[in-house]
Amino acid sequence: xxxxxAFDAPGPGDLPRSACGAPPVRRLKLLVAYVGTRYxxxxxxxxxxxLPTIQGExxxxxxxxxxxxxxxxxxxxxxxxxxxxxxxxxxxxxxxxPPRPWRHALNALxxxxxxxxxxxxxxxxxxxxxxxxxxTYRYRFWxxxxxxxxxxxxxxxxxxxLDRDAVEAVLPMLTGTRDFASLRNVGTKVRDCTRTVxxxxxxxxxxxxxxxxxxxxxxxxxxxxxxxKQMVRNMAGLLHACGKGRLDPGAVPELxxxxxxxxxxxxxxxxxxxxxxxxxxxxxx
Amino acid sequence: xxxxxAFDAPGPGDLPRSACGAPPVRRLKLLVAYVGTRYxxxxxxxxxxxLPTIQGExxxxxxxxxxxxxxxxxxxxxxxxxxxxxxxxxxxxxxxxPPRPWRHALNALxxxxxxxxxxxxxxxxxxxxxxxxxxTYRYRFWxxxxxxxxxxxxxxxxxxxLDRDAVEAVLPMLTGTRDFASLRNVGTKVRDCTRTVxxxxxxxxxxxxxxxxxxxxxxxxxxxxxxxKQMVRNMAGLLHACGKGRLDPGAVPELxxxxxxxxxxxxxxxxxxxxxxxxxxxxxx
Numbered sequence: 001x002x003x004x005x006a007f008d009a010p011g012p013g014d015l016p017r018s019a020c021g022a023p024p025v026r027r028l029k030l031l032v033a034y035v036g037t038r039y040x041x042x043x044x045x046x047x048x049x050x051l052p053t054i055q056g057e058x059x060x061x062x063x064x065x066x067x068x069x070x071x072x073x074x075x076x077x078x079x080x081x082x083x084x085x086x087x088x089x090x091x092x093x094x095x096x097x098p099p100r101p102w103r104h105a106l107n108a109l110x111x112x113x114x115x116x117x118x119x120x121x122x123x124x125x126x127x128x129x130x131x132x133x134x135x136t137y138r139y140r141f142w143x144x145x146x147x148x149x150x151x152x153x154x155x156x157x158x159x160x161x162l163d164r165d166a167v168e169a170v171l172p173m174l175t176g177t178r179d180f181a182s183l184r185n186v187g188t189k190v191r192d193c194t195r196t197v198x199x200x201x202x203x204x205x206x207x208x209x210x211x212x213x214x215x216x217x218x219x220x221x222x223x224x225x226x227x228x229k230q231m232v233r234n235m236a237g238l239l240h241a242c243g244k245g246r247l248d249p250g251a252v253p254e255l256x257x258x259x260x261x262x263x264x265x266x267x268x269x270x271x272x273x274x275x276x277x278x279x280x281x282x283x284x285x
Numbered sequence: 286x287x288x289x290x291a292f293d294a295p296g297p298g299d300l301p302r303s304a305c306g307a308p309p310v311r312r313l314k315l316l317v318a319y320v321g322t323r324y325x326x327x328x329x330x331x332x333x334x335x336l337p338t339i340q341g342e343x344x345x346x347x348x349x350x351x352x353x354x355x356x357x358x359x360x361x362x363x364x365x366x367x368x369x370x371x372x373x374x375x376x377x378x379x380x381x382x383p384p385r386p387w388r389h390a391l392n393a394l395x396x397x398x399x400x401x402x403x404x405x406x407x408x409x410x411x412x413x414x415x416x417x418x419x420x421t422y423r424y425r426f427w428x429x430x431x432x433x434x435x436x437x438x439x440x441x442x443x444x445x446x447l448d449r450d451a452v453e454a455v456l457p458m459l460t461g462t463r464d465f466a467s468l469r470n471v472g473t474k475v476r477d478c479t480r481t482v483x484x485x486x487x488x489x490x491x492x493x494x495x496x497x498x499x500x501x502x503x504x505x506x507x508x509x510x511x512x513x514k515q516m517v518r519n520m521a522g523l524l525h526a527c528g529k530g531r532l533d534p535g536a537v538p539e540l541x542x543x544x545x546x547x548x549x550x551x552x553x554x555x556x557x558x559x560x561x562x563x564x565x566x567x568x569x570x
Contacts, residue, residue: 035435083436104431112438146389149370150320151440153397 162243
């Protein structure tokens with residue numbers, strides 16, 4: 001398992017000094033997993049402060065350990081109800097805190113559906129969002145409507161059977177460096193919608209000893225240098241529409257070129273099926 | 286996936302006729318999975334009717350489909366918070382109901398954490414409890430206290446590291462035909478505490494791509510012709526005590542022979558780690 005032992009014996013000599021002569025801070029890199037079901041997403045809700053968010057839970061726990069407010073910066077914002085296996089965040093804590101087993105201390109303060117997998121000293125200049133080289137999301141389609149193993153209910157979209165050939169025909173249309181304006185959510189103000197999708201694949205879920213003969217799960221994995229808001233859920237909605245025969249894969253390139261989300265006859269796939277698998281910082285993918 | 290197609294075309298000629306000249310009934314065999322977290326167990330709570338139970342949810346859904354009250358009989362009662370992958374139950378429904386896709390109809394009415402995997406016509410004379418040849422339970426120990434993948438939190442006991450050799454040393458003491466009075470819950474009035482345990486094994490959880498390097502899970506699987514109330518959770522508590530070095534495996538045979546639960550210095554393991562994997566009716570194990 002990941003450990004934070006290296007963090008228990010700090011080397012204060014090379015700590016960064018914050019601006020304005022403030023006390024030196026230590027930048028932490030956090031690896032975080034969560035079940036997003038009961039959260040209003042990653043980001044703090046300014047307008048509705050009472051809604052639980054992942055960022056809010058982490059800031060509350062870190063603030064208790066640091067003895068002062070701590071701001072947490074994620075690699076990106078996951079929507080309400082979206083899960084994460086490997087979200088990455090950074091934060092600055094006072095450098096003069098006594099050494100502590102951060103992972104253990106944070107998990108003792110966090111709700112059980114938010115878990116810190118690892119706490120590391122961040123490399124110099126590290127920023128969870130800006131330093132990210134790529135992110136990988138997974139969308140899980142469940143091809144049975146009547147039956148889902150109950151422990152999987154919060155993590156899949158019960159969408160019924162999909163034509164896998166039609167789904168796979170769309171995948172090459174989603175890769176490469178393109179303008180993805182057609183797949184952003186309506187109302188987003190982003191100037192440059194060009195993103196590079198390094199890979200988009202479809203695979204089956206694992207076999208399960210308890211539910212013969214197999215799991216009727218299709219997994220859509222997609223890796224890109226960045227994603228527009230709701231882009232993966234709109235990709236999943238597009239695959240779903242083609243898999244259901246409601247949209248001809250041959251019509252997809254033209255719809256993507258149009259750059260108009262409202263022209264795409266596709267519903268955004270529900271948040272529950274989506275999970276942020278990992279964020280890569282190495283430059284390798 | 287399991288289907289109920291055979292059930293859609295009934296053959297009313299060979300239906301059982303219930304006693305007292307009542308209308309003929311059809312006996313159904315149900316295969317049921319549930320996440321037990323928010324339930325007060327399998328059995329209807331006479332004293333506290335407002336508490337949700339698995340039996341109660343199934344009877345409500347079946348009653349709506351049958352148009353009259355339906356009593357559901359499980360293979361056994363799982364405790365509050367215990368899960369099931371393959372609980373089996375039977376019930377009688379009026380034989381004159383129109384054919385219907387029972388599985389689909391039941392799952393549409395049931396809460397999402399209770400799922401019917403299969404509905405079959407029961408063999409002649411079938412009784413979910415009396416016809417059962419054996420049952421298999423699994424108890425999941427999680428050997429990390431600080432970190433559990435959040436989606437596994439409801440299904441494991443976060444107990445910290447166990448000495449696997451000590452745990453395995455106890456297993457042979459739990460198999461065979463024995464008096465298990467030492468492992469029943471305090472206060473149970475059962476005359477005959479003799480049960481036959483066909484197998485008791487320890488295995489590791491599966492590797493997981495998201496949580497390197499491995500899952501620190503130990504799984505205790507046990508199959509018997511029947512279990513006393515809380516017997517598996519007391520077995521798990523016994524394994525835990527030995528795995529923690531609080532109890533010498535060499536002292537276990539004497540404690541088991543004593544037939545006195547109060548003499549066993551072991552806490553009952555929490556319900557969340559326990560799951561009823563399957564009930565076998567074939568005579569084969």
